[in-house]
Amino acid sequence: MQGKQKLNLFSFTMIVVGLVIGMGIFRTAATSARDAIAPSVYFTAWVLGGFIALCGALTYAEIGSRYPVTGGYYKIFSYAYHPSIAFAINCIILISNAASLSGVALIGSGYIAKLFPQWQWTDIDKALLSCGAIIIFYAINLMGLRMSSRAQNVLMLIKITMIVVLIGALLFPHDSAQAAVSAAAPAAVTTPSMSWIQSLGLSLIAVSFTYGGYQQTINFGNEVDRPSKNIPKGIFIGIAIIIALYLLVNLSYYSIVGFDNMKGEREIAYVVIEKTFGTRGADIFSFFLFFGVLAYVNALLLSNPRVMYAMGTEGTLPAVFMKQNKKNAVLTVSLTVFAAMCIVILFFAQTFEKILNFTIFLDCFGMVASSATIFVLRKRTKHLDNTGIYKMKLFPVLPVIFIAAYLFVGTSIAIQTPDTALVGVAVLAAFMVLYFVTQKFRRQPVLPADPEQEA
Structure with a gap:
């Protein structure tokens, strides 16, 4: 471990930015x-x-520092x-990831549908288009294709370029009288009696989806140079x-677009680009956005089956989830099951809003439970204090704020869509x-890991 290269401040900051900035910003603003x-x-x-997100990233960074296990x-x-x-x-994190993949695929299908305005696209049509994208990349992954770092860099470049273009649109003159209102299904009307706090809770659902990803800082707590200084700096700068x-x-x-018009527009970024650079510019924007979505789909199809494989090894x-293709080492069973989960969720919900509520509600369980482990780890790993690991300041305020926030969001979802909850x-x-029912069939008992042995 002593010879292992460490991440410097700049590299860790860019990782934080890359983990969070995804495709959600091109859709969730309208929902929020x-x-x-x-x-x-x-x-x-x-x-x-x-x-x-800042509170959560700092919490997960310390968890990763105190418990750096595979x-x-x-x-x-x-x-x-x-x-x-x-x-x-x-398991619910895996399902949440599958729902997230399906939701992002729907974002892409919504923008690609803009290229063919002569067709009357329904939610089912967009779900079928999203399903097709998932199946195509499922087939590609079966052939052994791995996402290269170059493809990931291209994806990040596309996303950052699109965000810069959207921001740059502010510098151009616009005629507010030409604001476009979507011809799609009308947005849900917010009741006048809703309180400010209730409205904030509902608005935070879509925002939470867009800020997701920072929890992966749990994987870098032991990989950062001078963690006690660079981790908080990198997270603060990145967020x-x-x-x-x-x-x-x-x-x-x-x-x-205008605040009122935003409420009824699904592909909101398309409207901004269309009003700024014309229909041709908006079509080009949508084309590249769709490819960015496909790369995201491919990345999740690559990563999540490996989680299922790891659970199989433990x-x-x-054991069938450990099955690999002998020729190309593809995790055939895990990949197939995860892709099937994505498709089932896609047709179970059909719309981005339903998938959004489902995935964020599941995330609430995972976020609250995982961040709360910091209280256990602080007690059980006191011997690591003052050894150079990252230890957050303002403890326990930050994790308590984070937990309370996700309890608030989860409660808002339960009130808005009780069936989803x-x-x-x-x-x-x-x-x-299922865990207890299948316990006797396991190859060996699964016992809590000892961090002393894992470190």
């Missing part, structure tokens, strides 16, 4: 605006979302709680950059029952 009763609610949600969330949950909870939450970019993009949406999933709770309970 729909649930906001006023612009003050809308912009507060985006600033608050960034602050919550196996990720599962071993941390097993050590802090019980293997049954670890199994159940790890600050993300908040600034998101606020500027939202200012562009707000100024060019005995928490059947019931399904989420049922899924969690079903996985816990």
Whole structure:
């Protein structure tokens, strides 16, 4: 480990930015605006979302510093709680990732549909288009194609370029009388009696999706040079950059499209580009955005089957999930099951809004449970204090704020869509029952890991 290269401040900061900035900003702004009763609610949600992400990133960074084991969330949950909870939450995280993939695929299909305005696209049509993209990349992955670092860099370049273009649109003159309102299904009407706090909670659902990804800092806590200094600096700088970019993009949406028009526009970035650079420019923008979405789909199809493989090696999933193609080492069973999960969720929900509520509600379980492990780890790993690991300041304020925020978002989802919440709770309970039912069939007992042996 002594000869292992460490991440410097700049590299870690760019990782934080890369983990968070995804495809959501091109769609979720409209959903967040729909649930906001006023612009003050809308912009507060985006600033608050960034602050919550900051609290979460710092919390996960310390968890990763105190418990730097391979196996990720599962071993941390097993050590802090019980293997049954670890199994159940790890499974719902996989389902949440599948839902996230399906939701992003729907974002892409919505923008590609803009290239063919003569067709009357329905939600089912867009779901079928998204399904086709998933199947294509499933087939590509079966052939052994791996996402190269070059492809990831291209994807990041596309995303950053698109964000810069959206921000740059603010510098061009616009005729507000030409503001376009989507001909798609009308947005849900926010009831006048809704309170400011209730509206904030609903608006935060979409914002939480857009700020997601910072939890992966748990994987870098032991890989950063001078972690006690560079981790907090990198996270602060990275989250600050993300908040600034998101606020500027939202200012562009707000100024060019208009707050009321935002509520009814699904492909909101298309409208901004169309009003700034014309229909041809908006079509080109949508074309590249769709390819960015496809790369994201491919990345998740690559990464999540490996999580299922790891669970198979530990005995928490059947051994069949470890099956590999002898020629190209593709995880055929895990890949097939994960792709099938994405397609089932896609047709179960069909719309981005339903998938959004489902994935964020599942995330609430994972976020609360995983961040709360910091309280257990602080007690059990006191011997690591003052050894150079990252240890957050303002403990326990930051993790408590983070946990409270996700409890607030989860409660907002349960109030808005109780059916979604019931399904989420049922899924969690079903996985816990499944753990105990299948316990006797496991190859070996799954015991909580010892961090002393894993380190």
